[in-house]
Amino acid sequence: MDIVTAHDRPNTTAEAIEIQETLRGLVDREDRCPQQILTVTGLDVAYDEGSGLIAAAAVTLDTTDFRVVEKRTVVSEVSFPYEPGLFAFRELPPLLDALRALDHSPDLLVCDGHGLAHPRRFGLACHVGVVTGLPTLGVGKTRFIGKHGEPGRERGAKEPLVDDGEVVGMVLRTQDDVKPVYVSVGHKISLDNACRQVLRLSPAFRQPETTRQADRLCRAALKEAS
DNA sequence: GCGACAG
DNA sequence: ATCTTGTCGC
Numbered sequence: 071m072d073i074v075t076a077h078d079r080p081n082t083t084a085e086a087i088e089i090q091e092t093l094r095g096l097v098d099r100e101d102r103c104p105q106q107i108l109t110v111t112g113l114d115v116a117y118d119e120g121s122g123l124i125a126a127a128a129v130t131l132d133t134t135d136f137r138v139v140e141k142r143t144v145v146s147e148v149s150f151p152y153e154p155g156l157f158a159f160r161e162l163p164p165l166l167d168a169l170r171a172l173d174h175s176p177d178l179l180v181c182d183g184h185g186l187a188h189p190r191r192f193g194l195a196c197h198v199g200v201v202t203g204l205p206t207l208g209v210g211k212t213r214f215i216g217k218h219g220e221p222g223r224e225r226g227a228k229e230p231l232v233d234d235g236e237v238v239g240m241v242l243r244t245q246d247d248v249k250p251v252y253v254s255v256g257h258k259i260s261l262d263n264a265c266r267q268v269l270r271l272s273p274a275f276r277q278p279e280t281t282r283q284a285d286r287l288c289r290a291a292l293k294e295a296s
Numbered sequence: 297g298c299g300a301c302a303g
Numbered sequence: 304a305t306c307t308t309g310t311c312g313c
Contacts, residue, residue, distance in 0.1 A: 115303075117304050152304075154301040161303075183302050193302070214302045252302085 071175040073166055073202055079149065079159070086156045087190070094192040096200045101260040103205045104177050108133055110271060111140075111176040112280025113168070113198070115161045116288040117148065121296045124148045126164035127288035129280060130176050133270065136279050142171040143291035154214070157183065158194040162201070169202060178259070178267060179206040180280045184214050185256035187231055187239035199257020206256030207264040208239075209278060213252060221250050226269060240265050244272040251276065 077093070080086035111130040117123070123145055130140040144167040150160040161183075169179075185195030185208035195208030216233035218241045225246050231239035231254070239254030242265050253268050255261050271278035277285075 115304080117303085119305070152303065154303090157303055157304095188302080208302085210302055212302065215300095 071169060071172050071202075073170050079163070083153065083156065086150075086159050090156075090190050090192045090197075093197065093200050094190060097186075097192070097196050098199075098258045099255060099260075100258065101205075101263050102258040103263060107177040107267060109139055109174070109176040110178045110180055110267070110280050111169070111172070112180050112278065112282075112284040113165050114182045114281055114284035114288050115164060116285070116292045118292055118296045122148050123292060123296055124161075124164050125288040125292035125295065126161070126168045127284040127291065128165070128168035128172055129283040129287055130172065130174065131271075131280055131283065136273075138283065140172050140174060141283075141287060142168045143287050144168045144171065145291055145295040155189050158192075158197040161194060162197060165198065166201065175204065177205070179204050179256070180268075180271065180278055181206060181208045181256060182210075182281050182284070184208045184210045184239065184252060185254040187215055187233070187252060187254035189215055191238070193254070193256075195254065195256030205258040207259055207267065208252075208254045208256050209268055209281060210252035210254070211277070223247055228265060237261070242268060244269060244276055244278075245274075248276045
């Protein structure tokens, strides 16, 4: 798929934050998803301490039967340190390489990290969305910012994630009696639709099938490379 | 000033 | 993210 936009790789924390402050203005909070979301691409990354290698995976699934339509993995060298709030700069390069290798553009991208639920309202999911121009949503496994109540114990139960008086995401239970996930808008999608899609993509486990597939693939790719 | 802090 | 023992349940 085509990815036109690009920005220089930041060399300092200040530069990275500057880029985020600029790009966050490009986030589209309107829902521009097609009526029928038929294909969804899951993204994930795996690391290797010793070799300094990073593997990224992009897996596109058919949402009607969860079958793999396309999949790509890329292995490269880590180019940015992990820092809470800036980890998109670490994972974005390999993720974009994997996305570029796909033959077809999906209807939606699911990222393993937060979107608007970020201190500057520009988490990985937003960054990926702005750069690709595609609808994106973020699914975090742990809280980053915001406060929330405890959602009911049944699948589908949810509680708003609020930060500084703003609803930045939703704490959503994807399976009965399982720890909830943190869903937030990335780009071109409403929070309500994002939750609906995450639930639809999580028929049996805590995390969406897209994320599970991507996770499995990048781990395998990393293992081969190292 | 003191914690908290996506993956 | 990754490491890592035992334990619970199908």
